Amino acid sequence: MGIKAALSKPFAFLISLQINKLRKNAVRFQDKIFSELIKTGVKTAFGKDHHFDEIHHYEDFKKHVPIRDYEQLKPYVDRVVNGEENVLWPGKPLYLAKTSGTTSGVKYIPISKDSMPEHIRAARNALLNYIHETGNASFTDGKMIFLQGSPDLQTKAGIFVGRLSGIVAHHVPKYLLKNRMPSDKINRIEDWEAKVDAIVEETINENMTLISGIPPWCQMYFDRLTQKSGGKKIKDIFPNFKLFVYGGVNYQP
Known part of the structure; x- marks a missing residue:
């Protein structure tokens, strides 16, 4: 067992204790977070338009903040994209995650300096759990x-502004950088077909133990690996492959 594996086990135990504490008191912690979010957003344009100063409970929130899709929120997002401050959250966001969905064309999702650490912490805690x-x-x-x-x-x-997965690449913990693939040069290739081929060349002879990504990208990567290896199965190409982490979309169309 390597030093990272040895050190990760006691750390994972501590994180599991924290998660279990939150789980056992989920409603109380959710109410606390809810109150903090409302208090923080009360002076934003969205908060003023939706009477955050009158929201003290979830029922108040339901009354003042209707469920809406991106198109209905887009006027606020457009103001953020144009550089206006204090629209959806205090100040300006740290990033705008750019995503192209099946509706509404290009979408911009504001990511604040307060929310970015939560993305990283959630991924870390999933692995530790x-x-x-x-x-x-x-x-x-x-x-x-x-x-x-x-x-x-x-x-x-x-x-x-960038893709969410590309934004996250700037926040990979230092202790993972030596283990992380692909290399920065290959990761910056814009053409996806060329990028996958380069990743295959770089990783096919490595000791890959964790593979992560949205299902379509992983499927393409696995297919190219199989082709490159002359038909070998992934478990034979990477005999120490232990963990597959995916999300984003379903494998099924």
Whole structure:
């Protein structure tokens, strides 16, 4: 067992204790977070338009904040994209995550400096919870790949803009950088077909133990690996492959 695997087990145990504490008192903690969010947003444009100063309970929230889709929220998002401050959250967001959905065309999702650490913490805790539940930490000693968009960012009204997966690439914990693949150069390739081929070349002979990404990207990666290896199965290409982390969309169409 390597040093990372050895150190991760007691850390995973501590995190599991924290998660269980939250789980056992879920309603109380949710109410606390709810109150903090309302208090923080009370002076924003959205908060003023929806009477956050009158919201003290969930029933108040339901009364003042109707359920809406992106199109109905878009006027607020457009103001954020144009550089206006204090619209949906105090100040300006740290990033605008750019996503192209099946409706509404390009969408921009504001990511604040307050929310970014939560993205990273949630991913970390998911892995640590796996370690605690299974006792398997060996994947931390091998190579890990996170199939993601390019980390190259643009700016719009002083806000960094990019794909969410590319944004997250800027916040990978230092203790994972030596294990992380693909290399930064390959990760910045814009053409996805060329990028997958380059990733296959770079990883096919590595000790891959964790593979992560949205299902379509992972499926393409696995298919190219199989082709490159002359028809081998993934379990034979990567015999120490222990953990597959995916999300985003269903495998089924």
